[in-house]
Amino acid sequence: VKEKGLNFIEEIIEGDIKSGKHNGRLLTRFPPEPNGYLHIGHAKSICLNFGLAEKYNGGTNLRFDDTNPVTEDTEYVDAIKHDLKWLGFNWVNEMYASDYFDQLFKYAKKLISKGLAYVDDSSAAEMAELKGTPTQEGKPSPYRDRTVEENLSLFEGMANGDFEEGSRALRAKIDMSSNNMLMRDPIIYRIKYANHHRTGNKWCIYPMYDFAHGQSDSLEGITHSICTLEFVAHRELYDWFIEKLEIFPSKQYEFARLNLTYTVMSKRKLLQLVNENIVEGWDDPRMPTISGMRRRGYTPKSIVDFCDRIGIQKRDNLIDVSLLEFFVREELNKTSTRVMAVFNPLKVVITNFEEGHLEPCTMDNNPEDPESGSRIINFGKEIYIERDDFMENPPNKYFRLSPGKMVRLKGAYIIQCEEVIKDEAGEIIELRCTYVPTSKSGKDESGLKVKGVLHWVTISESLEAEVRIYDRLFKVEDPSSQDGDFKEFINEDSLTIVKAFVEPSLANATAEDKFQFIRNGYFVPDLNSSREKLVFNKTVGLKEGFKV
Numbered sequence: 066v067k068e069k070g071l072n073f074i075e076e077i078i079e080g081d082i083k084s085g086k087h088n089g090r091l092l093t094r095f096p097p098e099p100n101g102y103l104h105i106g107h108a109k110s111i112c113l114n115f116g117l118a119e120k121y122n123g124g125t126n127l128r129f130d131d132t133n134p135v136t137e138d139t140e141y142v143d144a145i146k147h148d149l150k151w152l153g154f155n156w157v158n159e160m161y162a163s164d165y166f167d168q169l170f171k172y173a174k175k176l177i178s179k180g181l182a183y184v185d186d187s188s189a190a191e192m193a194e195l196k197g198t199p200t201q202e203g204k205p206s207p208y209r210d211r212t213v214e215e216n217l218s219l220f221e222g223m224a225n226g227d228f229e230e231g232s233r234a235l236r237a238k239i240d241m242s243s244n245n246m247l248m249r250d251p252i253i254y255r256i257k258y259a260n261h262h263r264t265g266n267k268w269c270i271y272p273m274y275d276f277a278h279g280q281s282d283s284l285e286g287i288t289h290s291i292c293t294l295e296f297v298a299h300r301e302l303y304d305w306f307i308e309k310l311e312i313f314p315s316k317q318y319e320f321a322r323l324n325l326t327y328t329v330m331s332k333r334k335l336l337q338l339v340n341e342n343i344v345e346g347w348d349d350p351r352m353p354t355i356s357g358m359r360r361r362g363y364t365p366k367s368i369v370d371f372c373d374r375i376g377i378q379k380r381d382n383l384i385d386v387s388l389l390e391f392f393v394r395e396e397l398n399k400t401s402t403r404v405m406a407v408f409n410p411l412k413v414v415i416t417n418f419e420e421g422h423l424e425p426c427t428m429d430n431n432p433e434d435p436e437s438g439s440r441i442i443n444f445g446k447e448i449y450i451e452r453d454d455f456m457e458n459p460p461n462k463y464f465r466l467s468p469g470k471m472v473r474l475k476g477a478y479i480i481q482c483e484e485v486i487k488d489e490a491g492e493i494i495e496l497r498c499t500y501v502p503t504s505k506s507g508k509d510e511s512g513l514k515v516k517g518v519l520h521w522v523t524i525s526e527s528l529e530a531e532v533r534i535y536d537r538l539f540k541v542e543d544p545s546s547q548d549g550d551f552k553e554f555i556n557e558d559s560l561t562i563v564k565a566f567v568e569p570s571l572a573n574a575t576a577e578d579k580f581q582f583i584r585n586g587y588f589v590p591d592l593n594s595s596r597e598k599l600v601f602n603k604t605v606g607l608k609e610g611f612k613v
């Protein structure tokens with residue numbers, strides 16, 4: 066990997082270190098909202114935050130941004146922690162924005178006391194009306210000049226459950242004519258009678274994102290709070306709260322979201338795919354989630370390498386998913402065990418091979434890895450090869466099997482096709498072949514030169530398996546940018562299930578094991594695969610679709 070220059074956030078950090086800001090201390094945070102599973106976009110943010118901490122001898126807090134009781138759930142908290150650990154990252158502290166509810170309540174009262182916040186009785190529609198538009202100044206709410214005492218008592222009343230949901234809100238008193246719409250007296254607390262996954266029914270008022278995020282950063286002493294570009298306009302508000310509350314000055318920096326071709330990344334949309342059973346769940350191997358990719362056979366290293374390679378940008382962009390697949394393939398090529406699986410079987414009987422005899426053949430587990438050793442596979446009288454590896458009337462330069470021609474069976478013998486057996490409909494149902502006894506791989510004394518090498522399984526020892534082959538979940542590169550519902554662009558054929566016959570060494574394979582099915586691609590046992598019912602997911606094909 067070639068040395069890359071510093072990215073713009075690293076430049077800022079190195080500047081801060083040089084100037085002695087925070088005494089060289091660095092603390093970042095990764096702040097997921099527990100309202101869904103982590104996806105590859107989160108992975109980019111994770112690699113950035115944890116990566117900076119690693120590089121500059123700092124740390125990263127995991128903070129659950131759980132200020133919206135309606136959509137959040139403990140199931141998501143557990144899944145997020147699991148995925149982070151699987152990716153290989155360790156956080157310094159596990160924090161919850163909801164742990165700051167008492168402190169945030171005090172901060173709100175401090176703003177009120179400074180004459181910088183007020184309780185507004187306007188309806189949402191009235192507030193929106195008065196707020197104006199970017200080209201038109203806003204007008205003050207009729208409640209804007211309430212006294213500090215009145216505001217304090219109404220705000221306590223809000224917290225005590227004296228008022229109905231939506232009837233009142235606490236707003237910061239900033240500037241109704243600001244060019245930044247977010248500065249036109251944003252709501253900072255609203256009434257919500259909802260059970261929170263951690264605080265239960267203790268609160269019936271909840272802080273808005275903008276009133277929680279910066280203060281949480283500040284309370285934790287976060288030095289560099291990195292978020293995505295949609296928050297650029299929020300930065301002014303972030304700084305305003307910190308200044309007015311006179312608290313630790315965390316700073317916000319923004320980078321571009323990761324978007325990948327042929328998928329969607331919004332958790333709202335992913336949740337829709339799950340709820341409407343368009344996919345099997347958050348961890349469906351077609352999902353862009355970390356859990357989906359894990360189930361698909363992607364490795365943590367390939368995901369981290371991908372994130373490092375794409376780096377960070379200041380402008381939104383769409384990354385080709387085949388670049389991610391490139392990193393997956395690259396790692397699996399180095400690490401996966403080579404095995405044989407036949408997808409579309411054609412029976413071959415070796416007529417001169419002894420009935421009932423099984424000849425042990427040695428197979429390298431992985432020619433890319435000298436440490437990986439070998440295993441024994443038995444060769445027998447009746448085997449399967451791929452139907453596609455035989456042609457009755459082949460074109461020139463066809464090196465697979467055809468009448469009268471020879472091929473090598475991987476790790477075993479050279480065979481020659483002597484006879485083609487068909488059923489009444491004319492379909493080929495079996496081949497009769499002879500083998501060359503002196504041609505065994507590793508001690509071939511036959512002197513024969515054959516070009517084609519086929520994979521095979523011995524029928525009596527092979528295991529039946531279900532193989533799930535995946536295609537893109539969407540038919541268009543950028544389903545989110547199209548007009549209309551994103552679900553119109555779903556690829557109806559994103560899952561194909563085929564039956565395969567695999568070699569017996571796969572009997573006890575688990576989801577941790579990674580395989581190359583020789584000549585067919587990379588495969589991983591599904592989470593629910595068992596000895597009784599073997600199921601494999603196709604991770605990625607062998608062919609390189611992308612050059613870097």
Ligand code: ATP
Pocket residue numbers: 095096097098099105106107109110130291292293321322323324330331332333
């Ligand atoms: P969504 O729109 O899916 O709800 P979100 O940004 O609200 O996304 P969070 O759980 O709040 O989701 O995200 C946690 C962190 O991950 C945030 O800092 C966010 O900026 C970052 N993040 C989320 N999606 C992406 C993405 N596609 N690319 C880079 N960073 C992302």
Ligand code: MG
Pocket residue numbers: 098332
């Ligand atoms: Mg969100």
Ligand code: MG
Pocket residue numbers: 098130
């Ligand atoms: Mg968010």
